[in-house]
Amino acid sequence: MSDLHVVFGTGPLGLSVARELALRGKQVRMVNRSGKSDPNLTPQGVEVVSADLYSASAAAAVTLGAVAAYQCAQPAYHKWVQEFPPLQTAIIEGVGQSGAKLVLGDNLYMYGKTGGTAMREDTPHNPVAKKSKLRAQMADSAMAAHKSGKIRLAIGRGADFYGPGVLGSAFGDRVFPAILAGKAGELTGNGDLPHTITYIYDFGKALVNIAESDDAMGQIWHVPNAPTTTQREFLAKAFERAGKPAKYTTVGPLMMRIAGLFVPAAREVVEMMYEFTESFVVDHSKYVKAFGNHATSHADGIKATLDWYKAR
Numbered sequence: 001m002s003d004l005h006v007v008f009g010t011g012p013l014g015l016s017v018a019r020e021l022a023l024r025g026k027q028v029r030m031v032n033r034s035g036k037s038d039p040n041l042t043p044q045g046v047e048v049v050s051a052d053l054y055s056a057s058a059a060a061a062v063t064l065g066a067v068a069a070y071q072c073a074q075p076a077y078h079k080w081v082q083e084f085p086p087l088q089t090a091i092i093e094g095v096g097q098s099g100a101k102l103v104l105g106d107n108l109y110m111y112g113k114t115g116g117t118a119m120r121e122d123t124p125h126n127p128v129a130k131k132s133k134l135r136a137q138m139a140d141s142a143m144a145a146h147k148s149g150k151i152r153l154a155i156g157r158g159a160d161f162y163g164p165g166v167l168g169s170a171f172g173d174r175v176f177p178a179i180l181a182g183k184a185g186e187l188t189g190n191g192d193l194p195h196t197i198t199y200i201y202d203f204g205k206a207l208v209n210i211a212e213s214d215d216a217m218g219q220i221w222h223v224p225n226a227p228t229t230t231q232r233e234f235l236a237k238a239f240e241r242a243g244k245p246a247k248y249t250t251v252g253p254l255m256m257r258i259a260g261l262f263v264p265a266a267r268e269v270v271e272m273m274y275e276f277t278e279s280f281v282v283d284h285s286k287y288v289k290a291f292g293n294h295a296t297s298h299a300d301g302i303k304a305t306l307d308w309y310k311a312r
Contacts, residue, residue: 003027004066005211006100008053008091009073010037012166013105013158016204017070018046024208031062032073041165054086059094066100068211077168080131088138096151103211105203106157106220108282109272110136116194116279121157121220121286129271139220146218155220156207159282160275163200163301164308170276171197171234176309179238184247189276191231191250196282198225199301202294209291222284224295231276238302 004027007014014030015037021028022043030037035050042048051058053073063069071091075083088104095102111119112126125140127133139155146153162171175185206223210216232248239246284295296304 002065002067004029005208006031006063006066006069008032008059008069008071010042010048011072011074012161012163012169012200013203013207014070014072015041015165016163016200017072017105017207018204019043019201020204020208022046029062029066038165054090056090056093056097059091060097061094063095063098063100066098068101068103069095069098070103070105070207070211072105072207081134084134085138085141088142092142092145092151092153096145101152101154101211101217103207104139104142104153104155105207106139106155107135108157108159108275109134110139113274113278116281118281118283119222120283121222128274131272143218143220152214152217154210154216154218156203156210156223157220158198158203158206158223159196159225159280161198161200161203163305166200166305170231175235176238176305179235179242179244180306180309182244182247184249185235185239187231187235187248187250189251189273190278191235191248193230193277194228194279194281195231195234195276196225196228196280197234197298198223199296199298201301202296205294206287206291213290216290221287221290222282224284224287224293225282226295226298226301228281229298234298234302237298238306241299241302242306 005021007017007030010030010032018028018030028046030048031051037048051062109132110125110127111123112128112132125136127136145151160170166172170188179185203223210221236246
């Protein structure tokens with residue numbers, strides 16, 4: 001029986017999935033457009049190949065004989081609306097042809113504004129921005145493909161993530177290098193509201209656990225997270241671990257709009273700022289009941305992240 005697992009995308013989430021699979025002794029193939037991946041982050045023995053994932057036939061070819069595939073690829077943030085739906089459609093069609101199970105790595109945009117109520121897998125979709133509407137539509141389309149019998153598919157959802165290899169994130173290179181340099185850490189929106197944060201290796205492990213469970217197919221799963229804290233408390237732990245005095249600066253909606261005049265990605269973040277101006281709390285009890293709680297404490301996750309940034 002094949003033990004091949006195929007990971008679409010070589011970004012932080014794809015690499016965390018590959019890491020977990022390698023730890024379990026699986027055969028791993030990563031796929032992106034270039035056929036290259038960061039050698040310092042890619043586990044030994046992992047094959048990296050090039051394919052046009054906007055082609056269903058290409059997605060089918062690279063997953064032929066695979067037991068499972070993981071959709072962790074995405075276009076540039078400011079190109080989501082135009083390029084994300086055709087990418088996911090081609091991957092679903094291609095993996096459906098090859099017969100592998102598919103686990104989608106997803107976020108929480110589709111829930112929209114919740115008024116601070118904890119998000120559960122059955123929380124109604126309430127998209128309030130174009131990217132949140134997009135993620136809702138893509139998730140609904142994916143689950144429809146499963147229900148129709150086109151593919152065996154499940155969805156794993158994480159919050160804003162941090163950890164080794166995470167760069168473009170509110171909890172990535174916008175904060176950790178500054179903390180190590182003794183500069184101010186960046187808070188987004190209201191830094192004193194509860195905000196669930198996902199450790200990237202927990203996200204990868206959860207997607208692999210989901211893929212290995214036939215019973216998990218056809219369902220949505222929130223990956224496990226350390227207890228929810230505030231951004232300020234999270235950064236305070238990082239300052240303390242780095243041995244630096246805690247200093248903060250705040251980026252609000254207005255500043256993000258100004259940055260958006262020059263940086264396309266910042267311009268696209270403006271409509272999602274509501275996630276940082278109300279409580280943002282994730283309930284992962286469904287996952288814990290099925291798979292156990294392997295969430296990394298923020299203390300341990302911050303240490304590993306600081307160590308990674310120091311070594312860069």
